[in-house]
Structure formats: structure tokens, C-alpha cells
Amino acid sequence: MKITVVGAGAVGATTADNLVRRNVAEEIVLLDIKEGFAEGKAQDMMQTAALLGFESHIKGVTNDYQATAGSAVAVITSGIPRKPGMTREELIGTNAGIVKSVVENLIKHSPDIIILIVSNPMDTMTYLALKTSGLPKNRIIGMGGALDSARFKYQISDKLNASANDLNAIVIGGHGDTTMIPLIKHATWNSVKVSSFLTEEEEGEIVKKTMVGGATLTALIGTSAWYAPGAAAAAMVESIVKNQNKLFTASVFLEGEFGQEDINIGVPVIINNKGWDRIVPMELSDKEQELFAASADAVRKMNDVLYDEGILKK
Numbered sequence: 001m002k003i004t005v006v007g008a009g010a011v012g013a014t015t016a017d018n019l020v021r022r023n024v025a026e027e028i029v030l031l032d033i034k035e036g037f038a039e040g041k042a043q044d045m046m047q048t049a050a051l052l053g054f055e056s057h058i059k060g061v062t063n064d065y066q067a068t069a070g071s072a073v074a075v076i077t078s079g080i081p082r083k084p085g086m087t088r089e090e091l092i093g094t095n096a097g098i099v100k101s102v103v104e105n106l107i108k109h110s111p112d113i114i115i116l117i118v119s120n121p122m123d124t125m126t127y128l129a130l131k132t133s134g135l136p137k138n139r140i141i142g143m144g145g146a147l148d149s150a151r152f153k154y155q156i157s158d159k160l161n162a163s164a165n166d167l168n169a170i171v172i173g174g175h176g177d178t179t180m181i182p183l184i185k186h187a188t189w190n191s192v193k194v195s196s197f198l199t200e201e202e203e204g205e206i207v208k209k210t211m212v213g214g215a216t217l218t219a220l221i222g223t224s225a226w227y228a229p230g231a232a233a234a235a236m237v238e239s240i241v242k243n244q245n246k247l248f249t250a251s252v253f254l255e256g257e258f259g260q261e262d263i264n265i266g267v268p269v270i271i272n273n274k275g276w277d278r279i280v281p282m283e284l285s286d287k288e289q290e291l292f293a294a295s296a297d298a299v300r301k302m303n304d305v306l307y308d309e310g311i312l313k314k
């Protein structure tokens with residue numbers, strides 16, 4: 001099986017590294033537009049095979065889509081990241097053109113492909129990929145909620161001095177500083193509600209820190225994060241390739257579910273070899289439903305930019 005990762009920058013290379021180390025597929029193609037960049041990163045990774053003991057093969061190419069032919073899955077990470085003080089939404093002008101052309105090139109060579117979108121603003125880029133490709137909705141998935149949920153677990157584990165692996169906690173809604181919704185009242189520590197160990201104020205702090213998780217790292221590093229994003233993308237690819245039926249929150253196309261339609265936004269889904277197989281319904285409180293509707297409004301406003309700029313036609 002072949003997997004393609006487009007963009008050999010921080011997130012793309014980390015995704016590929018996680019995939020290759022875990023032998024998720026026999027062949028990984030890493031593609032970048034910058035001459036020699038993906039080739040160099042792939043060679044560097046291949047030189048860890050003798051140290052780490054993996055058998056997968058990774059090949060780097062410069063904008064050669066022929067090399068991606070027959071890919072079962074592609075991860076799109078190409079595009080610019082934000083700088084400190086920016087929002088993800090500000091990246092739309094540059095990244096929309098990149099994502100659109102990458103999607104077109106991928107499906108030309110791999111018509112049966114499942115595409116995982118990472119480039120920001122991710123929900124809008126996922127919507128763009130779906131509308132541009134004409135692929136069935138289940139084969140276009142946005143990665144954001146998996147990362148945000150891992151950050152949410154990190155914040156809870158930090159506060160409770162608990163293992164993140166013992167926690168069950170998800171973030172739904174848009175992948176934005178103000179649009180994501182960490183569902184603190186649903187979070188459990190091995191089935192015990194985390195609320196029973198936290199004050200309302202502590203819960204609020206955890207939620208806030210989770211929502212600005214990406215911005216916090218961007219301020220510290222000077223560009224956006226890549227270790228957890230790469231690990232999240234690789235975990236989702238693994239669930240597709242190995243048909244694991246794992247539950248992730250992911251940005252998928254809604255047609256009435258959670259009260260929304262004609263939008264890609266984060267909800268709990270099962271990921272397997274069909275892509276996202278089905279949405280997992282959840283009972284939300286009135287407040288959570290209000291937050292979800294407001295989040296969808298904000299994501300829809302970004303999607304409207306695609307129409308206003310003529311990138312998508314009604």
C-alpha cells in the first residue's frame with residue numbers, strides 16, 4: 001500500500017516519520033514543491049531504518065505526482081503556517097490556492113484516494129477539498145479535533161496529575177482559537193467524570209488553555225507546532241489503513257447532523273478503510289449546542305470567503 005504526504009515541512013515530515021517508524025504502509029511518498037527538500041528529508045528518515053528497525057520505504061519527490069499514483073491515502077500539509085499573533089484564518093489567501101491544486105493533482109493519479117487535510121484554516125480547506133474534488137464525502141477528512149482532543153487530555157492530565165492515557169475527552173467544533181469546544185462536562189478519568197475533581201474555575205482554565213493551545217505554542221516556537229499535529233495525522237492514517245474503526249473528532253461534511261448542513265466541522269466519527277465511516281451521535285447540553293451553532297457560523301463565514309473570492313462557484 002502507498003501513502004502520500006504532501007508538504008515536507010514541519011508537519012508533513014513529522015507525519016511521514018511517524019508512519020514510517022510504525023510500518024503503517026510499505027511505501028510512503030513525500031512530496032514538496034521546494035526542489036530537493038522532500039528527497040533530503042526522505043533520505044534522512046531512511047537512514048534511521050537501521051537504527052529503529054522499520055521495513056517501510058519512504059521516497060521524496062519534487063512536485064512529481066506520477067510518483068504518487070495509486071495512493072490509498074494522502075495527507076495534505078502543504079501551505080504556510082501562522083506566525084505569532086496571527087490567527088489560522090489569516091492563512092486562507094495563500095493556502096486555498098495551494099490546497100485546491102494539490103487535491104486536483106492527487107486525484108488525477110489516484111482516483112480512489114482518501115484525503116486527510118491538515119493545512120489551515122483546516123475546516124475551510126477541508127470544505128474546499130470536498131467541493132473541488134467531487135469525491136464522496138467519506139473520503140475527505142479534516143484533522144484538527146484529534147490534535148485538539150490530545151491537547152485537552154494533556155491539560156486535564158496536568159491538572160489532575162493523571163496519565164493522559166486514562167482520560168477520555170474530546171473537542172468538537174471548528175479548529176480555531178475561538179471556535180473549538182472542549183467538552184469538559186463529558187470528560188472522564190477511567191469512567192469517572194473529571195468534573196468531580198475540579199472546580200468550575202479550574203474547568204474554565206483547562207478549556208481556555210486547550211482552545212489557545214496552538215497559539216501558545218506558536219508564540220513560544222515562532223511558528224506553529226508539529227510533533228502532536230504529525231502524531232495526530234499519522235494516528236488517523238493508521239486507523240484508515242489498518243481499518244481500526246477508531247473514534248476521532250474530525251472535520252467532516254454535515255447534512256443535518258448536529259443541526260448543521262453544507263459545512264465541514266469537527267464531530268466524533270469512526271475512521272476506517274472507507275475514510276470516515278459514520279458520525280457518532282452525542283447528547284449535547286443547551287449550552288454546548290449553542291456553542292456548536294456559533295462555531296459553525298464562524299466556519300461558514302470563512303467558507304463564504306471561498307465563494308466571494310471566486311475560488312468556489314455556488
Ligand SMILES: NC(=O)c1ccc[n+]([C@@H]2O[C@H](COP(=O)([O-])OP(=O)(O)OC[C@H]3O[C@@H](n4cnc5c(N)ncnc54)[C@H](O)[C@@H]3O)[C@@H](O)[C@H]2O)c1
Pocket residue numbers: 006007008009010011012031032033034037077078079080081082088091095098102117118119120122143144147175223224225226229
Ligand atoms: N490541522 C491542524 O491541526 C494543523 C496542525 C499544525 C499545522 N497545521 C497547518 O499545516 C500547514 C503546514 O505547517 P508546517 O508547520 O508544516 O509548515 P512548513 O512551512 O514547515 O511546511 C509547509 C511545506 O509546504 C510546502 N509547499 C508549499 N506549497 C506547496 C505545494 N503547492 N505543493 C507541495 N508542497 C508545498 C512548502 O515548501 C513547505 O515545505 C500550515 O498551514 C499549518 O497552519 C495544521
Ligand SMILES: O=C(O)C[C@H](O)C(=O)O
Pocket residue numbers: 081082088120147175213214215218224225229
Ligand atoms: O496553531 C496553528 O496555527 C497550527 C495548528 O492548527 C495547531 O493547532 O497546532
